[in-house]
Amino acid sequence: MTDQAQLLKGLVETLAANGSVRSEAWRKVAETVPRHEFLRGGFFRRVEGAVPTAWEPVLEEDDGWLEGCYEDQSLVTQIAGTIVPSDIRGRIAREPTSSSTLPSLVLRMLEDLQIEPGVRVLEIGTGTGYSTALLCRRLGERNVTSIEYDADVAARARSALRRLGAHPLLVTGDGLRGHPDGAPYDRVVATCGVRTVPVAWVEQTRPGGLILTTIGGWLGASELARLTVHDDGTASGPLLGGQVGFMLARPHLPPPLGLLPDLTAGQEREARAGAGVLDDWTTRFVVQSAAPGAQRVSIDRDGCQEDVLIDVESGSWAALRDEHGRHIVRQGGSGVLWDAVEHELARWRSAGAPALRDFTVRVTPEGHSYHW
Numbered sequence: 303m304t305d306q307a308q309l310l311k312g313l314v315e316t317l318a319a320n321g322s323v324r325s326e327a328w329r330k331v332a333e334t335v336p337r338h339e340f341l342r343g344g345f346f347r348r349v350e351g352a353v354p355t356a357w358e359p360v361l362e363e364d365d366g367w368l369e370g371c372y373e374d375q376s377l378v379t380q381i382a383g384t385i386v387p388s389d390i391r392g393r394i395a396r397e398p399t400s401s402s403t404l405p406s407l408v409l410r411m412l413e414d415l416q417i418e419p420g421v422r423v424l425e426i427g428t429g430t431g432y433s434t435a436l437l438c439r440r441l442g443e444r445n446v447t448s449i450e451y452d453a454d455v456a457a458r459a460r461s462a463l464r465r466l467g468a469h470p471l472l473v474t475g476d477g478l479r480g481h482p483d484g485a486p487y488d489r490v491v492a493t494c495g496v497r498t499v500p501v502a503w504v505e506q507t508r509p510g511g512l513i514l515t516t517i518g519g520w521l522g523a524s525e526l527a528r529l530t531v532h533d534d535g536t537a538s539g540p541l542l543g544g545q546v547g548f549m550l551a552r553p554h555l556p557p558p559l560g561l562l563p564d565l566t567a568g569q570e571r572e573a574r575a576g577a578g579v580l581d582d583w584t585t586r587f588v589v590q591s592a593a594p595g596a597q598r599v600s601i602d603r604d605g606c607q608e609d610v611l612i613d614v615e616s617g618s619w620a621a622l623r624d625e626h627g628r629h630i631v632r633q634g635g636s637g638v639l640w641d642a643v644e645h646e647l648a649r650w651r652s653a654g655a656p657a658l659r660d661f662t663v664r665v666t667p668e669g670h671s672y673h674w
Contacts, residue, residue: 305368306336306338309369309371309372310333310337310372311333312372313332313337313372313374313405314329314332314333316374316406317332317374317405317406317409320406321410322405322406322407322409322410322413323409323413324413325413327440328409328412328413328436328440331436331439331440332405332409332436334439335432335435335436335466337371337372337402337405337432338367338368338371338372339462339465339466340402340430340431340432340435340459340462341367341371341377341379341402341430342362342462343362343379343386343387343388343458344359344360344361344362344364344367344379344386344387344388345359345360345367345371345377345378345379345387345402346358346359346360346377346379346381346387346390346394346398347359347360347370347377347378349393352393352395355395356393356394356395357378357381357390357393357394357395357396357398358392358393359387359388359390359391360387361387361388374404374406375404376401376402376403376404376407377401377402378398378400378401379400379401379402379429379455380398380399380400380401380452380454380455381394381396381397381398381399382394382396382397382399383399383452384454386454398549399452399549399552400429400452400455400549401429401549402429402430402432403432403433403493403548405432407546408432408433408436408493409436410544411433411491411493411526412433412436412437412440412491414514414528414542415489415491415514415528416489416512417437417440417441417489419441420441420445421441421445421488421489422441422445422446422447422484422487422488422489423437423441423445423446423447423487423488423489423490423491424447424448424449424480424484424485424487424489424490424491424503424506424507425437425446425448425449425490425491425492425493426449426477426478426480426490426491426492426493426494426503426515426551427448427449427450427451427477427492427493427494427548427551428448428449428450428455428456428459428472429450429455429459430455430458430459430462431448431458431459431460431462431463433491434446434448434459434463434468434470434472435462435463435466435468438463438468438470439468443468443469443470444470446470446471447470447471447472447473447481447484448471448473449472449473449474449475449476449477449481450473450474450477451474451475451476451551451552452474453474456472456474459472460472476553477492477494477551478496478500478502478551478554479500480502480503480505481506482502482505482506485505485506485507486507486508486511487506487507487508487511488508488511488512489507489511489512489513489514490503490506490507490511490513490514491513491514491515492513492514492515492516492548492551493548494516494548494549494550494551495515495516495518495524495547495548495549495550495551495554496515496516496518496551497517497518497519497520497550497554497594498517498665498669498670499513499515499517499527499529499537499663499665499670501667503515504529504531504535504536504537504665505535507531507537508531509531509532509533510530510531511530511531512528512529512530512531512539513527513528513529513531513537513539514526514527514528514529515527516546516547517541517663517670518547518550518587519590519591519594520556520590520594520595520597520598521580521586521589521590521593521596521597521598522547522586523584523586523587524545524546524547524548524587525541525542525543525544525545525546525587525658525661526541526542526543526544526546527539527540527541527542527663528542529663529665535666535667536665536666537664537665538662538663538664538665539662539663540659540661540662541658541659541661541662541663542659543657543658545583556597556614557614557615558614559597559599559612559614560614562599562601562610563612563617563619563634563635564634565603565608565610565619565621565634567634568621568632568633568634568635569632569633569634570630570631570632570633571630571631572628572629572630572631573622573629573631573640573644574644574648575629575640575643576622576624576629577609577622577623577624577629580598580609584655584657584658585647587658588646588647588650589643589647591646591672592642592643592645592646592647593611593613593642593643595613595614595615595616596612596613596639597611597612597613597614598610598611599612606623606625607623608621608622608623609621609622609623611639611640611643613635613637613639616635616636616637617635617636618633618634618635618636618637618639619634619639620632620633620638620639620640620643621633622640650674656674660674661673662674
């Protein structure tokens, strides 16, 4: 057995042991798709201890490249929208914009998609093409359509899929619009995060079909949702839990903060909840649902640490600090941002602070809402 074959075998055994691969059908598929074929251009590894976060390339000819391909880790493949590993010598401190998702999450999602033979799937976010290849092996390439926003990323995925003899329909474009020419689909699966579920996905999924996507926001908390499409053009379903996060779809990225508002203005009061609630994933998800347009920034003002939530579009903001054991909030702009947050937190806590897996999502043409 070659080193690559042993590494693939070990990865699949790990995925089966940790519960990511739950069925024999997906285990057999996973055993036939070599992940390194989708990482021949290399990947970026995080530089330990670097502040700010920095990345260094690991190329195919480097020691540790092949072993890295078979780690159950997400591997960054593009930085700052255009930079790939072969472009860099040394380090780069910019934001990742594309990656190969950790295999355990890829297989978990494919299991959660409840696929059966003959099902037609629309994949949003081709990425490296690894998950696309798994779908092709399970369903046949004629039943798989995959959309990638970035033309260069799409080209690399197409080459990798062809090396494995897979030729699904690959579309370069805005995945948030779906691909109506191939509709209706039985399943839609997104390997990018969204703030709201696009109506186009619901419209292009047959009644009874499923949409699997992570829903999140600009405060950094997201969860995997599995939605069933209904005859009336709506969709609903549970959050599946597990603190699943993907890079947001590029059209859903936050706007630049620009100049900070005048934080000395506004009205000040004692707050029932302080900025500490933003440190917990579940609570932050609830906060995010109450303030979906808010971004968080921490600043030092006159020797005092303040956490500021800013909604660029509405102009509302809330600055939070702790003072002698008390939570203080100062709010300004067009609304009372923290009032809305405290109201939603109180409603959630009065219900017993249910876990996110007890949440359901309902999607209509007007937007989406959470229930528990």
